Amino acid sequence: xxxxxxxxxxxxxxxxxxxxxxxxxxxxxxxxxxxxxxxxxxxxxxxxxxxxxxxxxxxxxxxxxxxxxxxxxxxxxxxxxxxxxxxxxxxxxxxxxxxxxxxxxxxxxxxxxxxxxxxxxxxxxxxxxxxxxxxxxxxxxxxxxxxxxxxxxxxxxxxxxxxxxxxxxxxxxxxxxxxxxxxxxxxxxxxxxxxxxxxxxxxxxxxxxxxxxxxxxxxxxxxxxxxxxxxxxxxxxxxxxxxxxxxxxxxxxxxxxxxxxxxxxxxxxxxxxxxxxxxxxxxxxxxxxxxxxxxxxxxxxxxxxxxxxxxxxxxxxxxxxxxxxxxxxxxxxxxxxxxxxxxxxxxxxxxxxxxxxxxxxxxxxxxxxxxxxxxxxx
Numbered sequence: 001x002x003x004x005x006x007x008x009x010x011x012x013x014x015x016x017x018x019x020x021x022x023x024x025x026x027x028x029x030x031x032x033x034x035x036x037x038x039x040x041x042x043x044x045x046x047x048x049x050x051x052x053x054x055x056x057x058x059x060x061x062x063x064x065x066x067x068x069x070x071x072x073x074x075x076x077x078x079x080x081x082x083x084x085x086x087x088x089x090x091x092x093x094x095x096x097x098x099x100x101x102x103x104x105x106x107x108x109x110x111x112x113x114x115x116x117x118x119x120x121x122x123x124x125x126x127x128x129x130x131x132x133x134x135x136x137x138x139x140x141x142x143x144x145x146x147x148x149x150x151x152x153x154x155x156x157x158x159x160x161x162x163x164x165x166x167x168x169x170x171x172x173x174x175x176x177x178x179x180x181x182x183x184x185x186x187x188x189x190x191x192x193x194x195x196x197x198x199x200x201x202x203x204x205x206x207x208x209x210x211x212x213x214x215x216x217x218x219x220x221x222x223x224x225x226x227x228x229x230x231x232x233x234x235x236x237x238x239x240x241x242x243x244x245x246x247x248x249x250x251x252x253x254x255x256x257x258x259x260x261x262x263x264x265x266x267x268x269x270x271x272x273x274x275x276x277x278x279x280x281x282x283x284x285x286x287x288x289x290x291x292x293x294x295x296x297x298x299x300x301x302x303x304x305x306x307x308x309x310x311x312x313x314x315x316x317x318x319x320x321x322x323x324x325x326x327x328x329x330x331x332x333x334x335x336x337x338x339x340x341x342x343x344x345x346x347x348x349x350x351x352x353x354x355x356x357x358x359x360x361x362x363x364x365x366x367x368x369x370x371x372x373x374x375x376x377x378x
Contacts, residue, residue, distance in 0.1 A: 003085060012071050017087035020060065028056040031140065039136035047133055055137040060086060062119050062145050066152075067091040069115035070108055070160075077104045082333055089219055090148070092158075096333040098234070102171035102179070109163035113149040120145035156187040157224040180231040187224035191217040229365065234326060236364045242328055243321035245360055246342045246350030252276045255285050255307030259293055262306055267293075276341045276348045277310040283346045284318070286310035287339060311337070318343045321350065325360065328352070 003015040031052035036043070043051075063086060070093040071081040080096035099105035123142030127135045153161040162183050170179030194217035201210030251270040253262055255277050266275060267290060274289040288310040296304060317331040317340035332340055342350035 003087075009068060010072065010075070012068075012075075012081050012093075013083035014064065015083055015085045017085060019088035020086050023088060024056050024060065027059060028052045031055055031137070035140055036133060036136050039139075040133045043133045051133045051137045055141055058141055059144065062116065062141065063091045063148075065119060066112045066116050066148070067093045069111035073111040074099075074108045077107065079104065079108065080330070080334060082336065089216065094333070097330050098176075099167075102167040102176075105170065106164055106167035109160045109167060113152050113160050116145045116149035116152070120149065154190060155183070156190040156220050157183050157227045159220070162187055162224070177231050177234075180228055184224045184228040187220060191221035191224070194220070233361065233364050236367070237326040237329065238324045240325045240360065240364075241321065242319045242323045242325060242340075242342055242352070243350070245325055245328075245356055246321070246340075246352050247356065248350045250276060250348065250351040252278045252282075252284075252348055253288060253306050255279055255305065255310065257306045259296060259301040259304050259306065259309065262288070263293065263301065273353065274339055274351070276351060277306055278348065284313055284341055284343060284348050286312050287316045287337075287341055289339075313341070316341055319352075320344060325357075329357070 003017045005013055005015050007014050028049075029052075032045075032048045036048050036051055064084065067084045067086075071084060074081050074093065074095055077099065079099055082094045082096050084091060084093050095108075099108060120142045123138050123145065127138035127142060130138055152159050153164075155161045155165040157163065157166065157180075165186065166179045166183035168179075169182045170176045173179055173182075195214055198210045198213030198217060201207075201213055203210075251266055251272065253266050253275045257265070262275075273291070274287055276284050277286045277288050279285050285307065288306050292309055292311075293301075296309065315335055316337055317328065317335045319328045319331060319340055319342055321342055321344060328340060332338065338354045340352040341348055342352065
């Protein structure tokens with residue numbers, strides 16, 4: 001997703017996807033042309049559009065508050081949060097680790113809807129003291145927060161209600177994997193029902209609302225399947241070590257080399273997409289990608305060094321060979337990168353690329369499906 005970082009709250013990066021502009025335009029137009037004029041007849045066109053624009057901004061602030069509810073409760077329980085994204089379907093708080101207990105999972109899940117419900121009730125109380133267009137705008141904002149809280153409590157992953165149901169079944173069965181499996185099955189039933197209702201809407205009621213229903217149902221269906229894959233693979237990923245995944249003894253680049261020397265030397269001989277960068281003592285200092293080199297003007301290649309361009313080691317995942325791949329993926333998520341440099345006593349012993357991870361996950365999925373088929377045939 002193409003997103004813009006707009007700030008940080010309590011160390012959590014806040015990003016806005018371009019699709020928010022589409023939703024903001026639709027919300028603003030609906031408020032200015034339909035909702036507010038139907039509630040307040042004597043206002044001017046300018047007043048309608050100004051109030052609609054401010055209300056639309058407040059709507060996205062309330063979505064951010066919902067996600068901050070999840071993020072802050074997660075952080076309180078030691079679950080890492082890398083960022084919050086606002087996008088087409090609302091918002092999502094990206095957790096870099098999984099809750100360790102069903103109780104923690106449930107508390108994180110319920111925090112968002114509780115924030116939305118609290119905001120909705122407060123706004124509905126506040127609008128009583130307002131007049132004219134201000135009262136109508138705040139009343140709409142309060143109601144929409146309550147509606148969104150209600151929708152999010154549907155027991156379908158990845159909605160909050162689905163995560164609450166998942167945590168409940170995890171608690172009852174003693175197995176996170178079983179809880180997720182049951183939550184996914186329920187999610188597929190709900191998404192299938194929503195698709196059916198969406199088709200009926202398209203054929204008999206309203207084309208636009210019907211298509212939105214089908215689109216949301218499809219999103220729920222696919223996201224639930226991804227959730228199941230992640231849970232099913234957690235065990236194998238924990239038992240697989242970084243040493244089994246990495247490409248050993250990768251080609252490295254001296255930090256003092258110029259980009260010209262890199263392109264005509266190491267990169268030409270080895271033809272990799274990225275290289276670990278080392279200092280004069282052979283210790284890793286960062287990672288340079290050929291994509292970042294290509295972005296530099298050609299006339300700077302003779303003077304710009306690899307060290308000038310490299311991503312610092314502090315911003316790169318640096319697992320040890322004995323670490324689990326599950327821990328590696330959490331570290332990569334925290335660092336926001338797709339590659340890792342494997343270090344042992346400060347020396348580079350391996351590198352992990354996105355294709356390494358993709359191939360491993362594909363192989364594990366095949367192995368898991370074979371086990372499931374064997375279990376079914378018994």
